[in-house]
Structures are given as C-alpha cells and as structure tokens.
Amino acid sequence: MSFSNLMLAIFVVGALYFIVGQRVALARRSIGSEKFHSLPHYHGTWAAITSVFPALSFLLIIVIGKDLLFQFWASDYFPETVLNGDAVDRAIALAKVSNVVNGIDFGEVEPWVQSAGDAWIRWETDAMVIANVLVLAASLSGGYLGYRKINASFRARNNVERFLRWMLIGSSLVAILTTVGIVLSVLFESIRFFKLIPPQDFLFGLEWNPQFEGAERAGSGGGTATYGMVPMFVGTFLISAIALTVAVPVGLFSAIYLAEYATPRVRGIVKPLLEILAGVPTVVYGFFAALTVAPFVKSLGESMGIEVASESALAAGLVMGVMIIPFISSLSDDVINAVPQSLRDAAYGLGSTRSEAVRQVVLPAALPGIVAAVILAVSRAVGETMIVVMAAGLAANLSFNPLDAVTTVTSQIVTILVGDQEFESAKTLSAFALALMLIITTLALNYFALQIVKKYREQYD
Amino acid sequence: MTDHTYRGLDPQQAAKRVAASISLRKSKETRFVWLGKTAVAIALGFLVLLFAGILTKGIPGLFQYYVTLDVQLDAQQLDPSGQMTVESLAGGDFDGVIRESLYEALGNPEGRKAKREARRLISSGSSQRLMTYVLDNPAQLGSTVSVQFAVDDDVDTFLRGLISRETPEADRRVSDQLIEYIDALDAQGRISYQLSDYLFFGSASRDAEMAGIRGALVGSILTLAVCVVIAFPLGVATAVYLEEMAPKNRLTEIIEININNLAAVPSVVFGIMGLAIFIIIFGMPRSIPLVGGIVLALMTLPTIIISSRAAIRAVPPSIRDAALGVGASKMQTITHHVLPLAMPGMLTGTIIGMAQALGETAPLLMIGMVAFIVDVPGGVTDPGTVLPVQIFMWADFAERMFVQKTSAAIIVLLAFLISMNAAAILLRKKLERRW
Numbered sequence: 001m002s003f004s005n006l007m008l009a010i011f012v013v014g015a016l017y018f019i020v021g022q023r024v025a026l027a028r029r030s031i032g033s034e035k036f037h038s039l040p041h042y043h044g045t046w047a048a049i050t051s052v053f054p055a056l057s058f059l060l061i062i063v064i065g066k067d068l069l070f071q072f073w074a075s076d077y078f079p080e081t082v083l084n085g086d087a088v089d090r091a092i093a094l095a096k097v098s099n100v101v102n103g104i105d106f107g108e109v110e111p112w113v114q115s116a117g118d119a120w121i122r123w124e125t126d127a128m129v130i131a132n133v134l135v136l137a138a139s140l141s142g143g144y145l146g147y148r149k150i151n152a153s154f155r156a157r158n159n160v161e162r163f164l165r166w167m168l169i170g171s172s173l174v175a176i177l178t179t180v181g182i183v184l185s186v187l188f189e190s191i192r193f194f195k196l197i198p199p200q201d202f203l204f205g206l207e208w209n210p211q212f213e214g215a216e217r218a219g220s221g222g223g224t225a226t227y228g229m230v231p232m233f234v235g236t237f238l239i240s241a242i243a244l245t246v247a248v249p250v251g252l253f254s255a256i257y258l259a260e261y262a263t264p265r266v267r268g269i270v271k272p273l274l275e276i277l278a279g280v281p282t283v284v285y286g287f288f289a290a291l292t293v294a295p296f297v298k299s300l301g302e303s304m305g306i307e308v309a310s311e312s313a314l315a316a317g318l319v320m321g322v323m324i325i326p327f328i329s330s331l332s333d334d335v336i337n338a339v340p341q342s343l344r345d346a347a348y349g350l351g352s353t354r355s356e357a358v359r360q361v362v363l364p365a366a367l368p369g370i371v372a373a374v375i376l377a378v379s380r381a382v383g384e385t386m387i388v389v390m391a392a393g394l395a396a397n398l399s400f401n402p403l404d405a406v407t408t409v410t411s412q413i414v415t416i417l418v419g420d421q422e423f424e425s426a427k428t429l430s431a432f433a434l435a436l437m438l439i440i441t442t443l444a445l446n447y448f449a450l451q452i453v454k455k456y457r458e459q460y461d
Numbered sequence: 462m463t464d465h466t467y468r469g470l471d472p473q474q475a476a477k478r479v480a481a482s483i484s485l486r487k488s489k490e491t492r493f494v495w496l497g498k499t500a501v502a503i504a505l506g507f508l509v510l511l512f513a514g515i516l517t518k519g520i521p522g523l524f525q526y527y528v529t530l531d532v533q534l535d536a537q538q539l540d541p542s543g544q545m546t547v548e549s550l551a552g553g554d555f556d557g558v559i560r561e562s563l564y565e566a567l568g569n570p571e572g573r574k575a576k577r578e579a580r581r582l583i584s585s586g587s588s589q590r591l592m593t594y595v596l597d598n599p600a601q602l603g604s605t606v607s608v609q610f611a612v613d614d615d616v617d618t619f620l621r622g623l624i625s626r627e628t629p630e631a632d633r634r635v636s637d638q639l640i641e642y643i644d645a646l647d648a649q650g651r652i653s654y655q656l657s658d659y660l661f662f663g664s665a666s667r668d669a670e671m672a673g674i675r676g677a678l679v680g681s682i683l684t685l686a687v688c689v690v691i692a693f694p695l696g697v698a699t700a701v702y703l704e705e706m707a708p709k710n711r712l713t714e715i716i717e718i719n720i721n722n723l724a725a726v727p728s729v730v731f732g733i734m735g736l737a738i739f740i741i742i743f744g745m746p747r748s749i750p751l752v753g754g755i756v757l758a759l760m761t762l763p764t765i766i767i768s769s770r771a772a773i774r775a776v777p778p779s780i781r782d783a784a785l786g787v788g789a790s791k792m793q794t795i796t797h798h799v800l801p802l803a804m805p806g807m808l809t810g811t812i813i814g815m816a817q818a819l820g821e822t823a824p825l826l827m828i829g830m831v832a833f834i835v836d837v838p839g840g841v842t843d844p845g846t847v848l849p850v851q852i853f854m855w856a857d858f859a860e861r862m863f864v865q866k867t868s869a870a871i872i873v874l875l876a877f878l879i880s881m882n883a884a885a886i887l888l889r890k891k892l893e894r895r896w
Contacts, residue, residue, distance in 0.1 A: 161792040171698035175719045185737030250500045257497025281820025283849040322507045355493035383727025385823035446725040
C-alpha cells in the first residue's frame with residue numbers, strides 16, 4: 001500500500017473499532033447486570049483512539065524519518081572526494097543519487113551513484129514493507145487493546161477526555177513550534193552567512209551588490225560582491241515614510257470624523273468600505289502601483305520638468321499608504337471610542353466646541369493608542385512585500401530622494417530566493433540574514449508599541 | 462478663589478472677548494469637520510480609483526476576439542490511421558487544414574510573404590483547439606464546419622484599437638498587409654468579440670491569447686483546502702485550551718506571547734521558514750500546494766485563534782454553569798455547549814483567515830510556486846501555482862494583452878474574496894446570538 005492508502009486504512013480501521021466498541025458496550029450494558037461508568041460511545045472512541053493514534057504516529061515518523069536516514073546511509077557510497085568536500089559537493093552527490101532513484105536519466109552516471117541509487121530504491125521498497133507491517137499491526141493490535149478494556153468499571157470517558165486535553169495542549173504548542181521554527185531556520189543560515197561576511201560589513205556596509213557573486217566564482221572577475229544592508233533599510237524606511245505621510249493624516253482624520261461627527265448611518269456605510277481597502281490582496285496593489293501610479297508619477301514629474309525614475313519610491317510608497325489607511329483608521333477609531341463620554345461631556349460643559357473637545361481632550365487621551373497604531377502601521381509597511389517587489393526597483397541606491405528608484409529588504413529577499421539558488425553561496429544566505437533583520441525590526445516595533453500602550457494607558461472608571 | 466476675574470479682566474470685558482472669539486472658534490470648528498470629511502473622501506476616492514482602474518482594464522480582459530473559419534474536416538488529412546484517438550489525431554495535419562480555410566477566407570493570397578502574414582492572424586493554439594473539436598464531435602469528420610479560433614494577441618490588441626493605424630509600419634507589431642487581412646475578415650463578419658473561454662479554461666501559457674487561470678484556480682483551491690484542514694482544527698483547539706482549560710502559568714503566557722508575535726511577523730518570513738524547514742530539511746518538492754497550504758495555515762493560525770477566543774469568550778458563563786450543574790464533565794460542557802454556541806464566530810474568523818490566505822503571494826513565492834506549470838494540478842502533491850502568484854507572473858510579461866488578462870484574473874480573485882467576506886458577514890448576521 002502507498003502511504004496515502006495506508007493513512008486511509010488507519011482511519012477505516014479506527015472507524016471500525018469505534019463502531020464495534022460502541023456496539024459491544026451497548027450490548028453489555030443492556031444486559032443490565034452491571035452499571036457502566038461511561039457511555040457506550042466513549043468506549044468506542046477509546047478503542048478508535050488506541051487504534052489510530054499509535055499507527056498514525058508510526059506512519060508520520062517513518063514518512064519524515066526515512067529520507068533523512070537514507071541520505072545518511074547513502075553517504076557510505078560516496079567517494080572520498082565528496083566526503084572530504086564541503087556541503088555543496090554532498091548536495092550535488094545527493095541530487096545525482098535522487099535522479100537515479102526517480103528514474104530521471106541524464107545519461108551515463110558514475111558507478112557509485114548508480115549503486116547508491118539502486119540501494120536507495122531497495123531501501124524504499126523495504127521501508128514500504130516495514131511501514132505496512134508496522135502501521136497495520138499497530139492499528140489492529142492497539143485497537144484490540146482498547147477494545148479489550150470495555151467493561152463496566154473502565155473509565156473510558158476520563159481516558160478520552162484526558163487524551164483530548166493532551167491534544168488541545170499539543171495544538172497550542174504549534175504556535176511555539178512555529179516561532180521556534182522561524183527563529184531557528186533564519187538564525188542558522190544567518191550564522192553561516194556571518195561566517196562568510198563579517199557582521200560589521202553587513203550591518204554598516206553602504207553598498208549592496210550581491211550580483212557579482214557568480215562572476216567571482218567563475219573567476220571572470222568584474223568586481224567583488226558587497227553585502228551592506230544600509231541602502232536597503234534606507235529604502236525600506238523611505239518608502240514607509242512616504243506611506244505614512246499618506247496614511248496617517250487620512251486615516252486619523254477619517255477615524256476622528258467617523259467616531260465623533262458621522263451619523264450612525266454614514267458610519268455604517270463608510271467603515272465597511274474602508275475595510276475593503278484592507279482586504280484587497282497586496283499583489284493587486286502592486287499591479288496597480290506598477291501599471292497605473294508609477295507611470296502617472298513619472299509623467300507628472302516630467303511635465304513639471306523633474307526627472308523621476310520609472311520605479312520611483314514615491315509610487316510604491318503612495319500605494320502602500322493607501323493600503324495602510326484602513327489599518328490606522330480602524331485602530332485609531334477603537335482608541336477614540338474607548339475614551340469615555342464623560343470626558344467629552346466635561347469639555348462641553350466648560351463651553352468648548354466639538355472640535356476643541358476632540359483636539360484638547362479626546363486626542364490627548366487617545367494619544368498613546370494612536371501612537372501605537374502608527375508604530376504598528378510602520379511595522380506593517382516594513383514587512384510589506386508584493387507592492388515593493390512589483391513597483392519599487394531592484395537598484396540598491398543609497399538615496400533619500402523619493403523620486404529615485406530604491407530597493408527594500410523584502411524585495412531583495414524575494415529576488416534572491418525566487419528561482420534557482422546556489423547552495424551555500426553568500427548571496428543565498430544573505431537573504432536569511434536580511435530576514436533576520438526584518439524579524440528583529442518588526443518585533444521591536446511591535447514590542448515598542450505594546451510598551452507605549454502599557455505605560456501611558458489611562459484606566460478610566 | 463477670591464479673585465473672580467479672568468486674567469485680571471472684569472467680567473464685562475471677558476464676556477466681550479468671548480463673544481468676539483466665537484466666530485473664530487466656529488470657523489475653526491467648520492474647518493475641522495471639513496478636514497475630517499476630506500480625509501474620508503480621499504480614502505473613498507482611493508478605493509474608487511483602485512476599483513475603477515482594475516475594472517476598466519479587467520472587464521475587456523474577460524473578452525477576446527475570435528475569427529470564425531469554415532474548416533473542411535478532411536478525414537484523410539486529419540486522422541490518417543482512422544482510429545479517432547488522441548494518438549492518431551496527433552499525426553493529422555490540423556495546421557494545414559486551418560491554413561487552407563484561412564487562405565480561402567482571405568481570397569487565396571499569392572506568394573510566401575503574403576501567406577506568412579496571413580498565418581500570423583490566428584493563435585498558434587488553433588490546431589490544438591481544432592483537435593479538441595474533432596475529438597468532441599467525431600461525426601463531423603468529413604464535412605465542413607465553422608469553428609471559432611482565437612486571433613493572435615497582437616491582432617487582438619490591434620482590434621481593441623490599442624495599436625493605431627497611423628503609427629508607421631516599422632513601429633507597430635502588425636503590418637499593413639495584416640491590417641488589410643483583418644479588415645477583410647471583419648467585412649465578412651468573421652471576427653467576433655466574445656467572453657474568453659481561454660481565460661477560464663486555459664492553463665498557463667506564454668501566448669497571451671491562450672493564457673488562462675484554470676491551473677491557478679485549481680491550485681488555489683487545493684492550497685486553501687490544505688490550509689483550512691490544518692488551520693481550523695489547530696486554531697479552534699488552541700483557542701479552547703487557552704480560554705477554557707489553560708492554567709495561569711508560564712507556559713500559557715509564553716503561548717499567548719507567541720501567538721501575538723506570530724500575528725506580527727511579515728508574511729514573507731513564513732515563506733522563508735517553509736523554504737528552510739519543509740523544502741531544505743524535509744526534502745519536500747517545491748511548488749506543491751501541500752507545502753503552500755501548510756505555510757499559509759501557520760500564517761493564518763493567529764487570526765483564527767484570536768477570533769475563536771473572542772467567540773468562546775462571548776458564550777456566557779451561565780451556560781457552562783448550567784451544564785456543569787446537571788453533571789456534565791468539563792470536556793462535555795465544552796464539546797456539547799460552548800463549541801456549538803461559539804461555532805458561528807469561529808467559522809467567521811476562519812473564513813476571514815482563508816480570504817487572507819487566498820490573497821497571499823509572498824510566502825508562496827518563497828516555496829517556489831512561481832514555476833511555469835502548464836498542467837492543472839491533480840492533487841496536493843502535484844506542482845502548481847495559485848491565483849495571486851499567477852497575477853504576479855503575468856504582470857511581468859510585456860505583451861499588452863497580458864495586462865488585460867492580469868486585470869481579468871484580478872477581477873476573478875476579488876470576486877472570490879468579496880464573496881468569502883460576504884459569506885462571513887452573512888454567517889455572523891444569521892447565526893450570531895446576542896446574550
């Protein structure tokens with residue numbers, strides 16, 4: 001059986017155990033000599049759990065573990081040159097072997113590759129047999145153990161509930177595992193990158209030019225690859241700053257108007273409309289920026305006699321600003337609404353107009369929340385990818401001019417990691433180092449926002 | 462407070478000052494309201510601009526030009542071995558048959574150059590289209606039928622009026638000769654403008670006139686299916702644990718901080734994690750919906766958890782107390798009462814999370830879903846692409862017609878997103894209870 005069929009079989013066996021277990025418990029209970037602790041379906045569920053859970057665990061371990069194990073075994077066949085070589089050689093050797101395994105024919109292969117491939121195919125068949133036997137045995141016998149437990153005093157419900165509880169705990173650990181996965185995957189590759197390129201060159205270097213990597217390897221010269229991240233961070237913050245100059249006034253004043261002035265009817269119409277802006281996929285914004293806004297900005301600049309790059313930071317920033325408007329407006333709206341009515345009433349009572357109440361009472365009270373919203377918006381803008389990939393350039397200019405083409409951290413990550421990558425090259429690894437910086441930046445911004453809210457939050461009532 | 466005067470003014474003077482300042486304050490008030498209204502107008506203006514831009518470009522993209530030709534389906538020429546199978550038809554000269562009928566419609570042009578120009582009229586996928594037609598209608602073999610073929614993308618662009626006749630011949634992609642042919646066919650009423658069947662049923666293609674979103678749509682559906690199968694149970698389970706069972710301890714606190722942090726991590730980073738863990742370490746293939754779905758599930762998990770927790774919190778404690786009071790266990794209370802009551806809210810959150818996942822592009826670029834794949838994926842382990850990535854790829858192509866097709870694909874994507882969000886709103890309105 002293939003792995004997917006095996007999985008199906010596990011669930012079929014489990015379902016059968018459930019039905020049988022429930023029926024048997026029901027039958028015994030209806031004899032009526034003893035009082036059953038648990039309802040029949042708990043007995044059935046317990047039998048199904050003891051059947052499915054171990055079998056599924058075995059299957060998962062085999063599926064995930066076998067390739068790692070085979071890679072390890074396959075290295076026995078590698079010649080000395082590969083074993084003594086670096087990770088690239090090993091990766092190439094493994095790729096050659098896997099071509100043989102998958103029957104992809106690239107012509108004549110070395111004898112050791114052929115024999116490793118043959119061995120690998122043998123292992124695959126063996127693994128299949130072992131998986132079949134082990135999983136089916138676990139499923140049948142495990143279920144039987146659960147089934148044998150069915151009697152009046154067996155606390156099936158408690159067992160099922162304990163199992164469920166562990167499953168719930170396990171599920172909530174996925175969030176931790178994801179974070180650990182993100183941090184480790186980025187961290188390890190970054191450390192390897194920093195072994196090739198000194199951290200101070202990366203952090204404070206003013207030039208980003210990884211394109212020469214290949215040329216350098218091929219020995220054709222043409223310059224050295226440089227990995228300084230400053231231009232990209234400047235570009236990122238330039239575009240974010242443009243985005244915020246659009247989004248903060250528009251978003252904040254919309255929020256004030258909607259919260260303080262608009263009738264419930266207007267509010268009910270405008271708010272969902274603004275939320276639509278948040279639901280538009282970023283690739284659509286990117287398309288819009290590249291095809292409509294960028295040419296418009298360029299022609300506008302040219303009509304005024306200013307030179308504008310066709311992939312200017314301004315176009316990308318403007319569109320990103322539009323994307324962030326609903327983010328700022330809805331967060332600010334929440335904060336403004338959280339300011340108690342009594343403060344407004346007090347201001348009115350002193351004779352202030354509505355706008356005076358807003359400016360001198362409501363806004364100061366809501367300020368920490370609004371600042372936090374703006375910081376969160378910056379973090380959104382910094383992490384935004386598609387708009388800048390499509391509308392901002394790739395040229396890593398160190399420039400503060402919004403009319404120049406600049407590049408951002410995210411667009412460089414995408415450019416480097418999309419398509420074919422060389423293993424172990426500093427260029428590929430640099431994307432992971434950039435991602436590390438990106439994570440640190442966004443998390444720091446979020447932490448900062450949280451601290452502001454915590455520190456300055458007023459507790460009303 | 463012994464001094465009742467304001468800044469040393471006597472009450473009468475103060476009253477005068479207040480009266481004088483009133484008009485100023487009023488105009489300030491008007492200006493402030495006006496600012497707010499302008500802000501709302503600007504925001505809505507952006508929305509209108511965005512949608513108007515997409516719709517004006519995209520609606521024409523849903524249509525394309527076809528030319529109707531009277532094709533003589535000669536059995537000898539199309540199916541030399543006469544078995545009527547895909548293999549035997551592959552030996553047939555479909556191109557030749559189409560060419561002949563095209564020349565005939567154009568009044569049999571003389572000379573190689575004229576013929577070459579004539580052949581540029583129709584799409585290079587026409588022979589495939591005729592083959593499919595013959596396979597579907599084997600009885601027609603031997604008769605003359607009129608079949609619609611897509612015109613070439615340059616011709617399509619010309620017919621839309623995007624290539625001007627006034628442009629010097631050397632600068633435009635259609636020659637004078639070709640324009641003459643187009644006019645001739647148009648005069649015979651052979652050219653029609655119809656809903657594009659290639660867009661909805663065609664797969665990825667480098668030829669703009671044949672490019673379609675079917676493969677991407679299927680890929681999106683598969684990816685979302687994986688995503689929902691993983692994210693919904695995990696999200697609900699986490700929410701239940703955190704809301705109903707978790708003790709107030711270090712572990713719970715760490716989990717909660719993690720969830721909030723994950724919500725703040727840029728989506729492209731999830732893609733990098735998918736690349737590093739699932740593809741490099743676990744050796745899973747690139748560009749498969751399975752990996753895409755897992756990555757998107759991890760990305761949407763915080764959204765689902767947060768909305769599910771809100772839904773669970775909205776179930777009043779009295780329900781739990783009542784269930785516990787009649788002897789239900791903690792777990793029974795949750796599964797029999799809390800979960801069913803919280804389900805609408807959880808489903809709403811899940812749909813919103815799925816809409817977010819459907820529009821996501823960057824993490825899928827990282828795990829290689831940008832590959833050019835012609836086949837429609839048949840399962841979650843077949844290489845494929847998704848709708849937003851397809852849009853991203855098409856946006857890079859230079860042909861004018863791809864701009865329209867891209868916008869048309871965006872319309873389809875937005876239609877899906879809007880219907881998903883509408884479903885979420887309806888669900889909330891229909892099933893949500895106020896306690």
